[in-house]
Amino acid sequence: MKLYKSTLLIFLLVFSSSVFAQEGEPTKPEATETYKPVPPKVVPGKNGAPPSDALVLFDGSDFDEWISSGDSTAVKWHLNKDGSMTVKDKTGNIQTKRNFGSFQLHIEWSSPAETQGEGQSRANSGVFMQKRYEIQVLDNNNNSTYVNGQVGSLYKQSVPMAMASVPSGEWNSYDIIFHAPKFSKGGNLEEPATITVLHNGVLIQDHFEIEGPSEYIGWPKYEPHGKAPLELQDHRDNSRVSYRNIWVRELD
Secondary structure (H helix, E strand, O other), X not given: OHHHHHHHHHHHHHHHHHHHHHHOOOOOHHHHOOOOOOOOOXXXXXXXXXXXXXXXXXXXXXXXXXXEOOOOOOOOOEEOOOOOEEXXXXXXXXXXXXXXXXXXXXXXXXXXOOOOXXXXXXXXXXXXXXXXEXXXXXXXXXXXXXXXXOOXXXXXXXXXXXXXXXXXXXXXXXXXXXXXXXXXXXXXXXXXXXXXXXXXXXXXXXEEEOOOOOOOOOOOOOOOOOOEOOEEOOOOOOOOOEEEEEEEEEOO
16 A cells, blocks of 8 residues: 555656646747747838838828818918928818827927027927827927926926937927727726837837826816827917928837
């Protein structure tokens, strides 16, 4: 009987050790190698060109991807010979004809070389994700304002980690990773939107959890919504901000 019990105990120990080895850390390199799914091939753009899978929203030739936000009529901003567009004061915001969820966005902007105004009245515009969540465009070169409203801020919510603007009149770039919020069928917020921003290659917003739509007065409050346009702001103070080279890669 003792021999039987000893043999059974040895068997159980060997069996449990074998099971643990199977469920524990792999002992062969191929056990940790994954072959599917294979990522799609994307050809990077050269010399400022968009990548091969990008949707070009503005290349300087026309406003075919855009409409006026207020009444959905043709864009009234200036289309310039250098491949840019410039805000035409008091003609209203413009927005994309298409709706977007989560995306990677590249956009370039410049303020006038000859500065006018001060504070929030100097080259003020904005890039609105889903017509709600604003990354501020502003000339803050030798021009201070409230820091949660300065260039690169998520307006009235998140102060940028750095002020990375080039001199007034030169071209800035924003590279934005935006993940749209998620709502339940009942309209409750399940996941807040997040945003990451590089300003001229400098990280200024690092996966910030957006608290709700950007508000000039009051606290941000989420309301359920689906995909929506990208919007560019006419701040109605002769901002003269220009934009160019706008493209997007959809992430959902």
